[in-house]
Amino acid sequence: MKTEVKALVVGGGAVGTSIAYHLARAGWSDVMLLERDELTSGSTWHAAGLLPYFNMSYATTHIHDYSIKFYKTLEEETGLDAGFFVVGNLRMAQTKERMDEYRLYSTTAHTCDIPHEFMTPAQIKERWPLVNVDGLEGALYHPTDGYINPADVTMAMAKGARQRGVIIERKWQVDGYEWKDDHWEVTVTRTAEKGGNLVPTEETVVIKAEHVVTATGNHAQRTAKLLGIKTPAIPVEHQFIVTEPDPALVEWRKTNEQHPVLRDADAKWYVREERGGWILGPYELNAPARFEYGVPDSFRADLFPLDLERIEEEYMSMINRIPSSETVGLKDDFNGPICYTPDGNPLVGPAPGLRNMWLAEGFSFGITAAGGTGYYLAQLMTEGEAEIDMGSLDPKRYGQDWMTTEYAARKNEEAYEHVYILHHPDEERPNCRPLRTGPAYERQKKLGAQFGVVNGFERPNYYGPLDAPDSFDHDARSFRRGGWWxxxxxxxxxxxETVGLVDATAFAKHVVKGPGATAFLDHLTCNKLPKVGRINLTYALSAKGTTRTEYTIVRIAEDEYYLVSAGGLHAYDQDYLMKSAEDFGFDHGYFHIQDVTTQWGVFALAGPNARALLNELVKDASPDTVLSNKRFPWLSMRDIELGMCPIRAIRVAYTGELGWELHHPIEMQNYLWDLLMSVGEKHGLKPVGARAQNWLRMEKSYRAYGHELGRDATPLEADLPRFVDLSKDFFGKAEMEATGIRSKCITVLIDGPEDADPWGREALYLGDTKVGRLTSGGYSVAFGKAIGMGYVKPEHAVPGTKLKVLIMDEMWDAEVTEDSPFDPSNARIRIDG
Known part of the structure; x- marks a missing residue:
């Protein structure tokens, strides 16, 4: 066995073999893949092999699209038939709301150029007469996907990898990882069969690898323990059954091509043709998580006992939808582990806290995602970034310090049963909640707060009626304007009009302090650093010059900075800061990075009456002037006192109004909440949730990370030159300048439907030509119409340009506005008093 390689891929399923293949295709000539048993012996061998395009995620849609196109090329390259049957995919709907879901998905499909069409029940019956269309509203049809043989496609990718120089070693199990300055030393042990089990032998080898990728599927928990990290990737049982041949299907096939894959989303199942019969795969309730603490050594290519009672409802539904299947017997059954994550999307990218360790774990749709994952992860590893923003799949998106095995297991069970639950864009799933709460949670709840989750942390989305049921706003959700609107x-x-109070405690917060702090942050970020007592908005760039993260930097002292970033990026930013500190070194002096996220609460107070309200509470000899523009200008920080609560007050407002962020000791949050509410009524104070704040920030064209800002666009493409200081050197500067302006961020006002607003995934058109896409969407109270932000080709970014936006499968007029269409001169923010 070779003992020194550039890249070592651990795991010989579809995902691992794709990664090895694509690393070699990207130019890395020294790649090895290890498999503890045989190729495909994990979840790959018992997967049903479906290749569904349907996905609400922009990044995941691109991944699936690449896979489907790539698999069609493998036979020509390798000579092996990948077993791809392009039979199409018919996703049926029993309700009008389900059709709305498909219309919303259609906007993502249009932005990614995914072929699809809508069908009526009559069209379905005419084309596929075996389907009972009673009770159907319609369907979404993908003509270019279908299903594939998982073992065949894996073997084809493995052969393609070997042809490109990849070494594939079977019967080797990884038992240890150790980082040695600039490489990994991976201890591997030869495995052998004994009594039907796979057991380790005494033969052990240490492999040196510059990079390691883990694609260990159901063994992700064992992998995490070996690496000393946490992962939410835990398997859940998935059953499917295979019927005997259906005479009606056999007869139909004499004069027709293969039947398309059928999905009755409201009945929670998929069905595809299999040797004249049917495969039924349900996503039923109460499917249990398995192997929470690791897969037993005795479990190889094994299955669990079938639980037919658990899937009885789905089985009877299949008979109703395909009446000819009623008299057909069962031929085979499968109940195996499929790895999940709490949101159902895989973990793809750098491991937290580790160098050159890459994760590709938690694939619930591994066959569909394998090809695209290999392609885009290879780009991340070999080029520094992928051509699409992979941040939504980053392994650190859940955080690391607070998540437990119990939480992950219960959320993964929920993700499994939500595969066919309506995917409302405003959904908030209920399992394991509330868990992380701020002190003011109960007070907010009594005021009607309906909460969403950011990194497990409860945050008010909106304040509903006081007599609302104690729920997570299930009844309020919609693909149009929900009950919360x-x-x-x-x-x-x-x-x-008056003043609002937003709980922004979920913000990520870090302190960077020490003699070298200034030099470090100056090199890390693209804007000028603020003076003491002032703040700046700035960006840290990726190795490709795109936006890696956004920081509000407050300079507390000459060598002390307080960094505030998005709540969902806590672990992501913590990992980036620590690794960047190591990368850039301490040549200019020592500095310390401290995560203070849970030490500080944040209330954002904003509106025309914000100063008057605070003037009643601030402790100062002349309270009417302490908050004036002269003493407390916009974009500055002051330590003030509100009653008995010390406040780090920052004069910014994400809503574009006069306002302050009130950063306070978390243990004093209830006191501060009560104090603000006690004087707030006379000033028209209203608690405000994240959804209204999101609408308001779009009226000011404020970009949001994960939407307008991400690793697929530079700050200059985001049209933020005022936050980029080209006179200084900073990480990613040359790459940003070399990239140029491929597209440009815009704000549009939309004459949309009366009952729906854009969600931020809609395609933008000039005439019949697609010229861009929205990245945010909502409603503007200032203009009384829909509003959105997004990207178009630079020549279409001129204010006044007339565009069309696709909302609910209809085209609506949109117009490019000037940046910050509401109060473009910022007069309201700077108003004195």
Whole structure:
């Protein structure tokens, strides 16, 4: 066995073999893949092999699209038939709301150029007469996907990898990882069969590898323990059954091509043709998580006992939808582990806290995602970034310090049963909640707060009626304007007309302090650093010059900085800061990075009456002037006192109104909440949730990380030159300048439907030509119409340009506005008093 390689891939399923293949295709000539048993012996061998395009995620849609196209090329390259049957995919709907879900998905499909069409029940019956269309509203049809043989496609990728120089070693199990300055030393042990089990032998080898990729599937928990990290990737049982041949299907096939894959989403199952019969795969309730603490050594290519009672409802539904299957017997059954994550998307990217360790774990749709994952992960590893923003799949998106095995297992069970639950864009799933709460949680709840989750942390989305049921707003959700819309509208108006109070405690917060802090941050970020007592908005760039993260930097002292970033990026930013500190070194002096996220609460107070409200509470000899523009200008920080609570007050407002962020000791949060509410009524104070705040920030064209800002666009493409200081040197500068302006961020006002707003995934058109896409969407109370932000080709970014936006499968007029269409001169923010 070779003992020194550039890249070592651990795991010989479809995902691992694809990664090895694509690393070699990207130019890395020294790649090895290890498999503890035989190729495909994990979840790959018992996968049903479906290749569904349907996905609400922009990144995941691209991954699936690449896979489907790539698999069609493998036979020509390798001579092996990958077993791809392009039979199409018919996703049926029993309700109008399900059809709305498909219309919303269609906007993502249009932005990614995914072929699809809508069908009526009559069209379905005419084309596929074996389907009972009673009770159907319609369907979404993908003509270019279908299903594939998982073992065949894996073997084809393995052969392609070997042809490109990849070494594939079977019967070797990884038992240890150790980082040695600039490489990994991976201890591997030869395995052998004994009594039907796979057992380690005494033969042990240490492999040196510059990079390691883990694609260990159901063994992800064992892998995490060996690496000393946490992962939420835990398997869940998935059953499917195979019937005997259906005479009606056999007869139909005499004069027709293969039947398309059928999905009755409201009945929670898929069905595909298999040797004249049917495969039924349900996503039923109460499927249990398995192997929470690791896969037993005795479990190889094994299965669990079938639980037919658990899937009885789905089985009877299949008979209703395909009546000819009623008299057909069962031929085979499968109940095996499929790895999941809490949101159902895989973990792809750098491991937290580790160098050159890459994760590709938690694939619930591994066959569909394998090809694209290999392609885009290879780009991340060999080029520094992928051509699409992979941040939504980053392994650190859940955080690391707070998540437990119990939480992950219960959320993964929920993700499994939600495969066919309506995917509302405003959904908030209920399992394991509430878990992480701020002190003011119960007070907010009594005021009607309906909460969303950011990194496990409860945050008010909106404040509903006081007599609302104690739930996570299930009844309020919609693909159009949900039951929450009217409350968000009232909250947004309050910020524009009086004053609103937003709980922003979920922000990530770090302190960077020490003699070398200034030099470090100056090199890390692209804007000028603020003076003491001032703040700046700035960006850290990726190795490709795109936006890696966004920081509000507050300079507390000459060598002390307080960094605030998005709540969902806590672990992501913590990992990046620590690794960047190591990369850039301490040539200019020592500095310390401290995570203070849970030490500080944050209330954002904003609106025309914000100063008057605070003036009643601030402890100062002349309270009417301490908050004036002269003493407390915009974009500055002051330590003030509100009653008995010390406050780090920052004069910014994400809503574009006069306002302050009130950063306070978390243990004093309830005191501060009560104090603000006690004097707030006379000033029209209204608690405000995240949804109204999101609408308001779009009226000011404020970019949001994960939407307008990400690793697929530079700050200059985001049209933020005022936050980029080209006179200084900073990481990613040359790459940013070399990239140029491929597309440009815009704000559009939309004459949309009366009952729906864009969600931020819609395609933008000039005439019949697609010229861009939205990245954010919502409603503007200032303009009384829909609003969105997104990217178009630079020549279409001129204010006044007339575009069309696709909302609910209809085209609506949109117009490019000037940046910050509401109060473009920022007069309201700077108003004195």
């Amino acid at each position: 009217q409350y968000a509208e009232a909250e947004a108006k309050a910020v524009r």
